[in-house]
Amino acid sequence: MRESHLKILQYITAIGIFFLVGLHLIISHLSSGEPTDWTSVAQRASSASWLAAYILILIFGIYHGLHGVRGLILEFSLPDRAVKVLNYSIVFVGIAVFGYAIYIPVHAF
Amino acid sequence: MEKITFKVQRYDPDKDKKPHIQVFTIPFKHGMTVLDGLIYIKENVDNTLSFRSSCRMGICGSCGMLINNLPMLACHTPIEELKKDTITVKSLPNFPIVRDLVSDLSLLFAKHKSIKPYIIAPDMAEIEKPTAEFLQAQGQLVEFVQFAYCVKCGLCMAACPTMATDKHFLGPQPLAQAYRYSADRRDSGAKERFRETDTPHGIWLCHLAGACSEACPKGVDPALAMQLLKRGIISDSLRLRKKPVPPSVAPPQAEKKPRVAVPDFTIKKPGAKS
Numbered sequence A: 001m002r003e004s005h006l007k008i009l010q011y012i013t014a015i016g017i018f019f020l021v022g023l024h025l026i027i028s029h030l031s032s033g034e035p036t037d038w039t040s041v042a043q044r045a046s047s048a049s050w051l052a053a054y055i056l057i058l059i060f061g062i063y064h065g066l067h068g069v070r071g072l073i074l075e076f077s078l079p080d081r082a083v084k085v086l087n088y089s090i091v092f093v094g095i096a097v098f099g100y101a102i103y104i105p106v107h108a109f
Numbered sequence B: 001m002e003k004i005t006f007k008v009q010r011y012d013p014d015k016d017k018k019p020h021i022q023v024f025t026i027p028f029k030h031g032m033t034v035l036d037g038l039i040y041i042k043e044n045v046d047n048t049l050s051f052r053s054s055c056r057m058g059i060c061g062s063c064g065m066l067i068n069n070l071p072m073l074a075c076h077t078p079i080e081e082l083k084k085d086t087i088t089v090k091s092l093p094n095f096p097i098v099r100d101l102v103s104d105l106s107l108l109f110a111k112h113k114s115i116k117p118y119i120i121a122p123d124m125a126e127i128e129k130p131t132a133e134f135l136q137a138q139g140q141l142v143e144f145v146q147f148a149y150c151v152k153c154g155l156c157m158a159a160c161p162t163m164a165t166d167k168h169f170l171g172p173q174p175l176a177q178a179y180r181y182s183a184d185r186r187d188s189g190a191k192e193r194f195r196e197t198d199t200p201h202g203i204w205l206c207h208l209a210g211a212c213s214e215a216c217p218k219g220v221d222p223a224l225a226m227q228l229l230k231r232g233i234i235s236d237s238l239r240l241r242k243k244p245v246p247p248s249v250a251p252p253q254a255e256k257k258p259r260v261a262v263p264d265f266t267i268k269k270p271g272a273k274s
Helices: A003-030 A038-045 A048-074 A080-101 A103-108 B034-045 B106-114 B124-128 B138-142 B145-149 B155-159 B161-165 B172-182 B190-197 B211-215 B222-237
Strands: B003-010 B020-027 B064-067 B070-073 B086-090 B097-099
Touching: A003 A048, A003 B222, A038 A048, A038 A103, A048 A080, A048 A103, A080 A103, B003 B034, B020 B034, B034 B086, B064 B155, B070 B155, B070 B211, B106 B172, B145 B172, B155 B161, B155 B172, B155 B211, B172 B190, B172 B211, B172 B222, B190 B222, B211 B222
Parallel strands: B003 B086
Antiparallel strands: B003 B020, B064 B070, B064 B086
């Protein structure tokens, strides 16, 4: 995958996070009612559209964050072999974090 | 007579463990440049001082140095403009030191070479054995000519903060030249250059600090070139980039019409009766 493809995904996930986290903030903190009430949480947890939104936030957030960390590390003079190790490590961490984090919303659904 | 103080970096790899500063006080004349001062020191005070210079008029790029903590061309820097009584001169940062004020620029030239800084045309036979010039409209020239003013002095590479942390980073000069050639309508090698620059140590490590454009003595604005290169690479990745039209060659000159023959009766032959 070319660096430009990764960068395009970084921009897309940034826009996605802006809208999805914005939606989350509006629902959780700006709307009327008790969004943190157990019944409200349970209702959202059993909704397919909310599940999709949570999964998207998770994917976008993990990708955006880890790609940013990768960019920080790449600022240093790493040889090509170290860059390969870094790439595989980032992918492994991302999949592991996603697998761990996806359990709760899927289980609640 | 007015005097000016020069604090000059000295380093002899055969004798010194690390660079040190040597102080010289020399006569100052109105209009003197930093290079004039260094030449005076070499000719009159210490002939072991080593530095590069050539054209002394800001066109060759040889005399790039760190002058009062800013990368500049020594020949292009009048002492009066610095507004200081003490001038500190060191070799360019981000490059290894060969000796005194002489930097090892081989990495710059290697990186420049890696981006294929020449016209790549579909008809390479025409490039190698040209029959005529490639046609290019004035408006097409304007799109890239600013970036063609680069003299490869290395000041932008010395100023770049990313170069300071990552020696593998291509750097402003090669990246700007990659755009210069990719934007040239006579060229069809943009994809090859994108492959070289769209890498982990390529264009995406540029964070638009802008120090390169500030340091450039020729007004090239490498920062602008790099942002345009990013745009070109993204367009190419999204398959939005227009396919380049092969350059056309100037048509052959029209055949000259034969000259009108002069009638014989107008020319008198010698000895002929009138």
